Amino acid sequence: MTNNTESAVERPGRSRRASFAAAISTSLEWYDFFIYATAAALVFNSTFFATDSEVVAAMSSFATVAVGFIARPIGGVLAGHFGDRYGRKPVLVAAVVLMAVATSLVGFVPNTNVVWLAPAILVTLRICQGLAVGAQWGGAVLLATENAPANRRGLFGSFAQLGVPIGVVLGNIVFLVLTATLAADSFLSWGWRIPFWISLIMLPVAFLIHRYLEETPEFKALAEKLAESPVVRKSPILEVLKKNPGTVLAAAGANAIGVIFFYTMITGSVQFATTYLEIPRSTVLTYILIACAIQIPLVPLAGYLSDLYGRKLVFGLGTAAMMLWGIPMWLMIGGSSPDTIWPFAVAVIVGVVAMSLQTGTQGTLFAELFPPEIRFSGASLGYQISAIIGGFAPMIMVMLINGNPDNAWKVGSFLAAAGAIGLICLYVIVRRYSGRSPVVGTRVETANAQYAS
Numbered sequence: 196m197t198n199n200t201e202s203a204v205e206r207p208g209r210s211r212r213a214s215f216a217a218a219i220s221t222s223l224e225w226y227d228f229f230i231y232a233t234a235a236a237l238v239f240n241s242t243f244f245a246t247d248s249e250v251v252a253a254m255s256s257f258a259t260v261a262v263g264f265i266a267r268p269i270g271g272v273l274a275g276h277f278g279d280r281y282g283r284k285p286v287l288v289a290a291v292v293l294m295a296v297a298t299s300l301v302g303f304v305p306n307t308n309v310v311w312l313a314p315a316i317l318v319t320l321r322i323c324q325g326l327a328v329g330a331q332w333g334g335a336v337l338l339a340t341e342n343a344p345a346n347r348r349g350l351f352g353s354f355a356q357l358g359v360p361i362g363v364v365l366g367n368i369v370f371l372v373l374t375a376t377l378a379a380d381s382f383l384s385w386g387w388r389i390p391f392w393i394s395l396i397m398l399p400v401a402f403l404i405h406r407y408l409e410e411t412p413e414f415k416a417l418a419e420k421l422a423e424s425p426v427v428r429k430s431p432i433l434e435v436l437k438k439n440p441g442t443v444l445a446a447a448g449a450n451a452i453g454v455i456f457f458y459t460m461i462t463g464s465v466q467f468a469t470t471y472l473e474i475p476r477s478t479v480l481t482y483i484l485i486a487c488a489i490q491i492p493l494v495p496l497a498g499y500l501s502d503l504y505g506r507k508l509v510f511g512l513g514t515a516a517m518m519l520w521g522i523p524m525w526l527m528i529g530g531s532s533p534d535t536i537w538p539f540a541v542a543v544i545v546g547v548v549a550m551s552l553q554t555g556t557q558g559t560l561f562a563e564l565f566p567p568e569i570r571f572s573g574a575s576l577g578y579q580i581s582a583i584i585g586g587f588a589p590m591i592m593v594m595l596i597n598g599n600p601d602n603a604w605k606v607g608s609f610l611a612a613a614g615a616i617g618l619i620c621l622y623v624i625v626r627r628y629s630g631r632s633p634v635v636g637t638r639v640e641t642a643n644a645q646y647a648s
Contacts, residue, residue: 209409213342214354216408217335220291221358222365223397224331227298228263228324229461230366230390232589235260236466237370237476238387242306243313250598253466257589259317260462263325264586270329271579272432275572278334279431282414283341283571287334288405290327295397297323302391306384329582333575336558341411341567346502352559353498359554360490360547363461366390367484374477413567431572435565439573442564442627446577447584448620449514450561452613453553454585456517459606460546461487463592464528464539471600474533482540490547490554497555506560511621513552518614520549522607529603564624584613 235256244255270290278286297320304316335355343351369390377386435443461483468474501509524546527538557578565573588609595605 209412210342210344210347210351212408213338213411214351216404217339217355218357218361219400220287220331220397220404221335221355222361223358223394223400224291224294224328225358225362226365227294227362227391227394227397228328229362230369230394231263231298231301231321231324232260232458232462233366233370233465233480234387234390236462236589237469238383239317240466242383243304243317249470250593253470253593254590255314257462257466257593259314259321261586261590262318263321263328264582266322266325267329267582267586268576268579270326270331271333271575272329272572273326274330274333275432275435275569275575276430278337278571278575279569282410283334283337284404284408284410286330286571287338288401290331290334291397291401291404293323294327294331295394295401297327298391298394300391302388329575329579332558332578333571336562336574337414337571338408338411340559340562341413348563349498349501349506349556349559350495351498352562353495353555355558356494356498356554357491359457360487360494363487364484364491367480367487369393371477371480371484374480416567431569432576435569435573435576439565439569442624443573443577443580445620445623445627446561446564446574447580449510449617449624450553450557450578450581451584452514452517452610452617453550453557454581455588455613456521456546456550456610458585458588459592459610460524460543460550463589463606464543466589467528467592467596467600467603468531468539471596471598472529472531472533474531474536474539478533478536479539482536482543485540486543486547489544490551493548493551494555497552498559501556501559506556506563507621507625510553510556510560511618513549513554513556514614514617514621516549516552517546518611518618520545521610521614522604525603525607525610529600 236253239259240249240252240256244252246252246255274286274290301317301320304313304320306313332355335358336352339355340348340352370387373386373389374382465476465479465483468479469476497509497513524542527542531537531539531542558574561574561577562570564577591609592606595609596602
């Protein structure tokens, strides 16, 4: 374990550096992951997947989006294996490099007369994106939480979650600038590629993390303990599946509503509003940007509140809020038009407020469900399994609407059902860990509990 001098003198600075690195790396990772989804909603359906049917084109385009979500748990499993054995930092650096390379290459996918070639390349690169973001999330969350003071893990852990709204804001700003400055034909032919080339900036970020950020003290303590009394270590992911399968599934079920809610709102509503309501894409992207900008301060606020009142309470309030807002939100989106845009604006702004309560707490909550030796694997697997469900949410939205904008309420019902399942899974977590200190998440109790003994 770390000594008192280190805890008193070094930890505050180390905590700030780790949280800043987590926020920067996740912001760029999510920027890369989200711009693909935005391009799929605005561009790919009319370029690489154009057909006579808008529904088929949208389904084909969003199918490539979903492929990335299928790859995310695989990335989480691989990262968990290496992160629990060799450290959090090297896995995070590798994930950032992989994401930068894969995303920039999307910008070079050719417009070709060979029907299968461009979609095949897109699917391959989207798989790489999924592997990268699946690996990155656990590394960023654990670097932030394991470097944080015991009574501030919720606040510092929330900085890893800031990447979600910041990534959306950055991506939407880039697309807004391009759509405002380029003619429609130019944007569809080559302008959409620029956001993908920008992702190369992640390479120097990876170098800085590798050069200046330390490994977490809790992993160092674990490594020292194993060095003093070597034992044959089993695969971390097999240990998780053997000893904590219920925890992984409950975490995935509890988190699914947040992922579904987010992607139907951030990606699905863009396709719905531009295709069926004929609202200009610049208008839609502007309000999505405003909503996510509002979310940025709300995420650390939720993390701070979880330090005061408990992770599960704040997380549960966010789940309930999303469940209750799902149907009203989509009724308001469906009732919008180019001349009456305020229902869309209210729908997404209230939506991100509800979502922030869960977003700001989920990283720390999931980390606290598992002991240090399998924490990377367990937290990543629970989070990324829920991502598979969320990845198909835009496709499910298209099927529920089925070309008729009057069916928007069905999307809200889908969200309400997912929220109810989330509350049930959270209840399972509460019952499973009732009276056990590692997951209490209140300031006093967390200060008395340690991640590693």
